[in-house]
Amino acid sequence: MDERHILHIDMDAFFASVEQSANPFLRGKPVIVGGNRTLRSIVATASYEARAFGIRTGMPLGQAFRLCPHAILVMGDTSKYADTSRRIFTFLNEISPLVEIFSIDEAFLDLTPRGCLIRDPIEAAYLIKSMIRFDFHFTCSIGIGPNKLIAKLASEMEKPDGLVWIRKKEVQGVLEKLPVDKLCGIGPHLKKRLAHIGITTCGKLRRISLKTLTKRFGIMGGRRLYQMGRGISESSVMPFFSEPLAKSMGHVHTLSHDTSDRENIETVLLMLCEKVARRLREKNFQGRVVTFVIRFSDFETLSRQHAQPHLIDRADEILKAALKIFSEMGCDHRAVRMLGVSVSNLVQGARQLDLLEEDQSKRRLTETLDEINDKYGEFTMAPAAITRSRAYEPHYDALKTKGKLTHRLETWD
DNA sequence: TCTGGGGTCCTAGGACCC
């Protein structure tokens, strides 16, 4: 039996690459893609020109600009990146019917099944690389291995524009001196716990018995580590048409300044609820559990969740639940840094007819507002509590720039 | 110019039912 060939395709500096591809002015320059405009934000992606200055993903923007004052900051546009990745994944699917979307900029591709355009992994990798270079004007790194774990490891080894093939017989040699946290699934916490018992490399991990590992890390955790140390992964490439539905949808927001002002906090919460609710309705989801997350100025972070008596998808329902949890926490006096709201236990396409007249009229209003906001942009029509607040300014500016808003509208209180 | 935002999965304790 031939060995299985799994490819892991990883776009290099994806968000920055898409921006450079779309805007020739940015090419060859240090570009930082950030989440939002405040300096409390962090680097989402840095172009390789920016990385040359030491700028890294996750670094606070302030620190990044100290390293490279002439770096160009671009606000991230998730829908643009999602569109590019969809086009790339569609192409990958022409090479193999078995393609798994791992994240917005990563995919696994299995060359084993019948119906693959190409069987030779190197040939497939070169085809993918040249297609991405010519159609999208950026590079990707590709790892080839006998399973997902090893393919992913291989793609990391020669970034950017890398191509590394680790054959089954080479796995043990590659892992011998490899630090454990290079493997996907071993983060800072596990690394520390392993180091505590003298395990720093995969080679050392391989020499620990299953019994010892399960004793320390539990039955599931121990077994997983045992296999990882041997480069074994049983996880199969899951084709994207059979991917599970979303399990939760949420948003979090870090305030530009810490505050304990109740009105300010409630406005931000309302905006978050509006965004979550709109996404739920867009995908025809409803959810039953509302989770409220709060981070205080000292970085202490609390989360509480409440199951609702029925499925919900409206902002006012989510907000009501979130505010109830917030009140029960009894920490109104503390300065808040971050707020978050999410809805889970999702069900798709289960919306029932509203029985109460009040609900019917809310539903009609919501549908009308959705139509307007779909057409003219998020928060074109929004509760007055939002449009009157400072938090609304960026949206107002964005709508004004697009020339779609000339008057500030207020809808309901 | 300290520390974003989107998720999934796992664990562990308690409630509750049979």
Add this chain to the structure above:
DNA sequence: TCTGGGGTCCTAGGACCC
């Protein structure tokens, strides 16, 4: 009166990924 054990749901928090 005194009591086991399995199953499921709910909840809080943390680890991990990009």
